[in-house]
Every structure is written in structure tokens, then in C-alpha cells.
Amino acid sequence: xxxxxxxxxxxxxxxxxxxxxxxxxxxxxxxxxxxxxxxxxxxxxxxxxxxxxxxxxxxxxxxxxxxxxxxxxxxxxxxxxxxxxxxxxxxxxxxxxxxxxxxxxxxxxxxxxxxxxxxxxxxxxxxxxxxxxxxxxxxxxxxxxxxxxxxxxxxxxxxxxxxxxxxxxxxxxxxxxxxxxxxxxxxxxxxxxxxxxxxxxxxxxxxxxxxxxxxxxxxxxxxxxxxxxxxxxxxxxxxxxxxxxxxxxxxxxxxxxxxxxxxxxxxxxxxxxxxxxxxxxxxxxxxxxxxxxxxxxxxxxxxxxxxxxxxxxxxxxxxxx
Amino acid sequence: xxxxxxxxxxxxxxxxxxxxxxxxxxxxxxxxxxxxxxxxxxxxxxxxxxxxxxxxxxxxxxxxxxxxxxxxxxxxxxxxxxxxxxxxxxxxxxxxxxxxxxxxxxxxxxxxxxxxxxxxxxxxxxxxxxxxxxxxxxxxxxxxxxxxxxxxxxxxxxxxxxxxxxxxxxxxxxxxxxxxxxxxxxxxxxxxxxxxxxxxxxxxxxxxxxxxxxxxxxxxxxxxxxxxxxxxxxxxxxxxxxxxxxxxxxxxxxxxxxxxxxxxxxxxxxxxxxxxxxxxxxxxxxxxxxxxxxxxxxxxxxxxxxxxxxxxxxxxxxxxx
Numbered sequence: 001x002x003x004x005x006x007x008x009x010x011x012x013x014x015x016x017x018x019x020x021x022x023x024x025x026x027x028x029x030x031x032x033x034x035x036x037x038x039x040x041x042x043x044x045x046x047x048x049x050x051x052x053x054x055x056x057x058x059x060x061x062x063x064x065x066x067x068x069x070x071x072x073x074x075x076x077x078x079x080x081x082x083x084x085x086x087x088x089x090x091x092x093x094x095x096x097x098x099x100x101x102x103x104x105x106x107x108x109x110x111x112x113x114x115x116x117x118x119x120x121x122x123x124x125x126x127x128x129x130x131x132x133x134x135x136x137x138x139x140x141x142x143x144x145x146x147x148x149x150x151x152x153x154x155x156x157x158x159x160x161x162x163x164x165x166x167x168x169x170x171x172x173x174x175x176x177x178x179x180x181x182x183x184x185x186x187x188x189x190x191x192x193x194x195x196x197x198x199x200x201x202x203x204x205x206x207x208x209x210x211x212x213x214x215x216x217x218x219x220x221x222x223x224x225x226x227x228x229x230x231x232x233x234x235x236x237x238x239x240x241x242x243x244x245x246x247x248x249x250x251x252x253x254x255x256x257x258x259x260x261x262x263x264x265x266x267x268x269x270x271x272x273x274x275x276x277x278x279x280x281x282x283x284x285x286x287x288x289x290x291x292x293x294x295x296x297x298x299x300x301x302x303x304x305x306x307x308x309x310x311x312x313x314x315x316x317x318x319x320x321x
Numbered sequence: 322x323x324x325x326x327x328x329x330x331x332x333x334x335x336x337x338x339x340x341x342x343x344x345x346x347x348x349x350x351x352x353x354x355x356x357x358x359x360x361x362x363x364x365x366x367x368x369x370x371x372x373x374x375x376x377x378x379x380x381x382x383x384x385x386x387x388x389x390x391x392x393x394x395x396x397x398x399x400x401x402x403x404x405x406x407x408x409x410x411x412x413x414x415x416x417x418x419x420x421x422x423x424x425x426x427x428x429x430x431x432x433x434x435x436x437x438x439x440x441x442x443x444x445x446x447x448x449x450x451x452x453x454x455x456x457x458x459x460x461x462x463x464x465x466x467x468x469x470x471x472x473x474x475x476x477x478x479x480x481x482x483x484x485x486x487x488x489x490x491x492x493x494x495x496x497x498x499x500x501x502x503x504x505x506x507x508x509x510x511x512x513x514x515x516x517x518x519x520x521x522x523x524x525x526x527x528x529x530x531x532x533x534x535x536x537x538x539x540x541x542x543x544x545x546x547x548x549x550x551x552x553x554x555x556x557x558x559x560x561x562x563x564x565x566x567x568x569x570x571x572x573x574x575x576x577x578x579x580x581x582x583x584x585x586x587x588x589x590x591x592x593x594x595x596x597x598x599x600x601x602x603x604x605x606x607x608x609x610x611x612x613x614x615x616x617x618x619x620x621x622x623x624x625x626x627x628x629x630x631x632x633x634x635x636x637x638x639x640x641x642x
Contacts (some may be wrong), residue, residue: 059499075613129359131476157582167574167578167579168575171492181612183609258485260477260479
């Protein structure tokens with residue numbers, strides 16, 4: 001029987017785990033709650049214990065696996081196998097994650113940033129269809145992403161590559177971003193960014209719009225409500241969506257023009273707006289993209305959903321060892 | 322004796338050739354004229370014959386080398402080892418360059434786009450100091466470049482990666498570019514781009530300036546004259562240079578935020594403006610760059626000059642075989 005891989009996707013509320021074949025098929029998946037108490041000191045022991053239980057249950061040993069891969073929030077040092085600054089886990093101090101796994105299992109262990117690792121999953125078995133050059137934009141509360149070049153995750157100097165959400169796309173209004181700089185994609189094209197845009201446009205909009213009415217009343221407006229209103233023809237919501245798309249298309253073109261990937265994958269919660277959003281981005285990105293590259297670069301929706309993390313973690317083992 | 326590499330830098334007026342050690346030391350260099358007559362059909366035979374003469378002269382054979390590398394203008398297919406659309410060579414039709422070298426020498430042959438290959442040279446033995454993640458901007462008549470990630474040249478789908486000159490940075494004026502799209506870096510931050518900016522600013526400038534006077538008289542203004550005037554304190558020239566720098570810094574930040582390279586190298590004819598230009602770009606790029614990446618990414622001037630092409634061609638052999 002061919003050896004398997006253990007993939008781990010560490011999140012702020014749950015840890016997703018899976019046994020995965022070397023070809024990327026999920027053979028078994030499960031999850032445990034993330035216990036962030038006591039500065040997150042229980043997290044790694046909980047994961048290790050859960051994996052040991054699962055191996056016992058199936059009467060498996062380390063020799064049945066080629067390695068363990070993991071995606072983690074925070075700043076990940078892939079060489080040192082450490083994590084720092086994952087505040088949603090209680091990990092403000094440096095965590096020696098690799099050391100703990102090395103002591104627990106006689107197996108190679110590899111770790112990467114969660115958004116990067118999810119991109120590797122989509123590249124390998126999702127919307128990227130195994131192509132060697134694939135980039136993913138994850139549109140959620142913030143904007144994350146990951147870059148795969150020549151089949152390898154790009155981590156860059158200091159592990160900070162793939163900060164797609166901090167591409168400066170708004171040079172006119174220079175909207176403030178939580179990172180400390182201004183004009184970031186994240187400040188105008190995330191779930192919170194689109195709400196920023198709604199406020200920018202509402203001051204000067206004279207027409208009727210249920211969305212504008214909610215803003216004027218001080219009610220909370222969600223990105224989903226804005227996209228739903230745009231789909232039903234609300235002119236104000238469409239103004240907002242068009243600007244959101246324009247910023248995103250500009251960022252997509254920067255990736256296309258520099259890296260010429262075969263696929264740019266749009267994922268994350270905001271991408272639930274689906275084909276309506278994808279088509280608008282693809283159309284607008286044409287104007288910003290080098291003619292030759294327009295013909296080879298497809299803008300596609302993510303396909304793996306929550307499984308992208310564990311599948312990417314498995315591929316991290318395949319591509320790193 | 323350790324084996325050597327032959328590096329070839331094919332240009333529109335001359336072909337530079339060199340024998341290079343596997344460590345990147347130029348052992349012998351020479352050049353021949355590029356004969357673009359008869360649709361450039363003499364070029365490859367001339368290069369092959371020149372290499373054979375040199376081997377005879379030093380009583381060397383194929384067994385003294387590990388391979389031949391080449392940088393070429395035009396659209397290069399690294400797999401098929403062909404070139405098409407190198408109009409300055411007379412090569413509008415597909416050229417089977419690899420096939421000709423395979424017939425002439427019993428040696429591995431590798432080919433890449435000339436701007437990409439020069440970037441590989443600077444990454445390996447020049448301003449990149451052998452670091453694994455280095456990107457080069459070549460500011461000449463146009464803007465070219467090359468991207469090295471994990472020590473490998475990035476070619477992307479269809480070989481079109483590294484089109485740094487066609488990053489859309491001017492979303493306000495959307496200056497027309499020769500590529501057919503608008504707002505490209507090349508249209509505002511090359512030797513011709515800076516002249517475009519001079520015309521944009523001269524209409525609304527009221528003060529005294531020798532540069533503005535030349536424009537109003539319809540005289541030709543060069544990028545060198547603009548930089549020289551800026552250095553001596555000409556206010557109009559400094560307005561132009563500041564805008565030029567702002568566009569370039571934005572493009573530099575896009576590369577920094579996505580790839581987090583250790584070095585971004587500024588080369589090409591316009592970079593003769595030297596430290597005056599480099600410092601301005603580095604300063605302005607800070608405002609557009611993710612805080613963590615500011616600390617790890619250096620903006621540096623190219624160091625190899627005309628040797629970057631042959632040295633990069635040698636490294637293409639090292640990294641491809």
C-alpha cells in the first residue's frame with residue numbers, strides 16, 4: 001500500500017485534519033476545536049494527541065506516512081518551522097511547532113502560512129488543475145493569498161511573500177488599512193473594504209436604494225447584502241460593486257503581468273457572489289493586462305472550499321521533501 | 322580542470338559571447354556583429370561558427386563544457402527552444418534556434434528572453450549577490466525585467482512572465498503604450514516615458530526652466546537632460562522626475578508585496594542617473610510597501626552592466642540542466 005500524508009489546517013475556531021493520498025485524495029478527515037486558552041499552549045499538544053488517537057484507531061504507524069504538513073495563521077518561518085504573531089490563537093510569542101512535531105512523530109514536518117497553503121491546495125487539486133503557475137486571492141474579512149510558481153509555493157525573504165491584500169491599488173483616496181499603510185487592496189476589496197466603499201459613495205448618491213437607506217440609518221451593511229442588491233439591479237449597489245471590481249481587477253492584472261500564471265483563483269467568503277463577481281473581474285482585468293497574457297491567464301472561482309487547507313498542507317509535504 | 326559554460330547575449334547590433342566558469346567568472350569574452358540581413362538567417366550560423374573558431378583556437382572540445390546558454394530578444398519558448406517576433410533581428414517568423422545548436426554541438430542548450438536572462442545574471446553574480454529571490458527592472462527605451470524566485474527564472478504560462486513594463490500604474494491619465502493597452506509603466510517610466518511626462522507637465526508650468534524652454538521650442542529632450550537638470554535643482558525637471566519616481570515606486574512595491582524579494586535591482590540606460598534616482602525610488606516605495614517587507618527588501622542599482630547577459634546565460638545552464 002502506498003504511503004499517505006497527514007494534512008493539518010489550523011484555524012482560530014477549529015483545526016481540520018486529514019489523511020490524504022500522495023495523489024491528493026482525502027481518505028479520512030476530522031476536526032477538533034481550537035483551544036486558545038492559556039496563550040494557545042494546548043493547541044499543538046491537542047493536535048498531536050488527536051493524530052495519535054487516529055493512528056491507533058486505524059492501527060497505523062509513522063511508517064505508513066511520508067510526512068505531515070500544516071497551514072497556520074501568523075508569520076510562519078518555513079525553515080525554522082516556527083510561528084509568531086498568530087493573535088487569534090493566542091500566539092503572540094514564537095511557537096516551536098516543528099520541534100513539538102519532531103518529538104512526537106518520526107516523520108518529516110513542513111509548515112506554511114494558511115492562506116499560502118490553501119493556494120497550494122487549489123493549485124494542485126482545485127481550480128488550478130495541477131498547473132505549475134497558479135495564484136489565489138482569498139477575499140474574506142481581509143484579503144489574503146498565495147502564489148505558486150514552477151509548482152512551488154513562493155515564500156520570499158522572511159516568509160512574507162503573497163501579501164496580495166496589501167498591493168496599493170487605491171492611489172486616489174488612499175483608504176487607511178489595518179496594516180498601517182494606505183490604499184491597500186484589503187481596505188477596498190474585502191468584506192470590510194466593500195463597506196468602506198459604500199460609505200465613500202453614499203455621501204454623493206441622490207437616488208433611491210435600500211442599501212443606501214440602511215447606511216443612512218446607521219444600520220450594519222454586509223458585503224452579501226451589497227452583492228445581492230447589485231444582482232437585483234440596485235444602481236447604488238452596482239456603483240459600489242463596479243469600483244470594488246475595478247480595484248480587484250487592477251490587482252489581478254499586476255499578478256498576471258508579472259507572473260503570467262495559467263489560473264488566478266478567486267476564493268474566500270466574498271467569492272460566494274460567484275459567477276456574477278468572477279465575470280466582472282475577468283472582464284475588467286482585460287483592460288489592465290498585457291495583450292499576450294490575456295490569452296493564457298484564466299480568472300476562475302475556487303473549487304475546494306474548506307478542504308483547500310488540508311489538501312494544500314499535504315502538497316506542501318510533496319513539494320518540500 | 323572543471324568544465325566551463327558558454328554564455329551568449331544576442332542583441333540587435335552585436336552578439337556578446339563568453340566562456341564562463343561554473344562559479345560565474347568570465348574566463349574569456351568576445352563579440353561579433355549581428356547580421357540582420359536576409360531575415361536574420363545568418364545570425365545563428367555566425368554565432369555557431371564563431372564559437373567553433375574559439376574552441377579550435379584554445380584546442381577545446383564539447384567535453385570541456387557543461388552547456389550553452391543564450392538570451393534572445395523576442396518571444397522565447399524555453400521548452401521548444403524557439404524564438405519568434407524578434408523584429409530587431411529580422412526574426413518575425415519562428416526560429417528553431419535550439420535545433421541548430423543541437424546539430425552543431427554535442428551539448429545541452431538553453432534559451433531565455435534577454436531581459437529575463439540579464440536579471441538572472443544580476444541575481445547570481447551582480448547586485449542580487451546570489452540571493453534566491455531577486456527581481457530586476459531594466460529602464461531603457463522601454464521597461465523590461467526579469468523575476469527570479471527560489472533561484473529559478475520565472476517564465477510563466479506561454480513564457481510571458483516578467484512583463485514589468487506593462488504593469489498598469491497610471492490609472493488617472495491612462496497614457497497610451499506601444500503594447501496597445503494604456504497606463505503601462507513603460508509609457509511613463511522609460512526613456513520615452515519620462516519625455517511623455519515632460520509634455521504632460523509643461524502645459525501647466527509657469528516658471529523658468531531650460532528643459533521646459535526646449536520643449537516649448539520643439540527641441541528634442543532626453544531622459545539624461547531631464548535627470549541632469551533635476552540634479553542641479555531645476556524645479557520643473559524635479560516635478561517630472563518625482564512623478565516618474567512615483568510610478569516606478571508603485572511598480573516596485575507591487576513586486577515587493579507579492580514576491581518579497583531580498584533585492585529589487587534597477588538597471589538599464591536610464592539607471593545611469595544612479596544613486597540620485599535609486600534613493601528617490603527607495604524612499605517613495607516605502608509608502609506603498611507592506612511594513613514587514615520594508616525591512617527585508619533592498620532597492621539596489623545593477624552592477625554587471627553589459628556582462629549581465631552572458632553571465633545570466635551561463636546561470637541559465639546551471640539552473641536548467
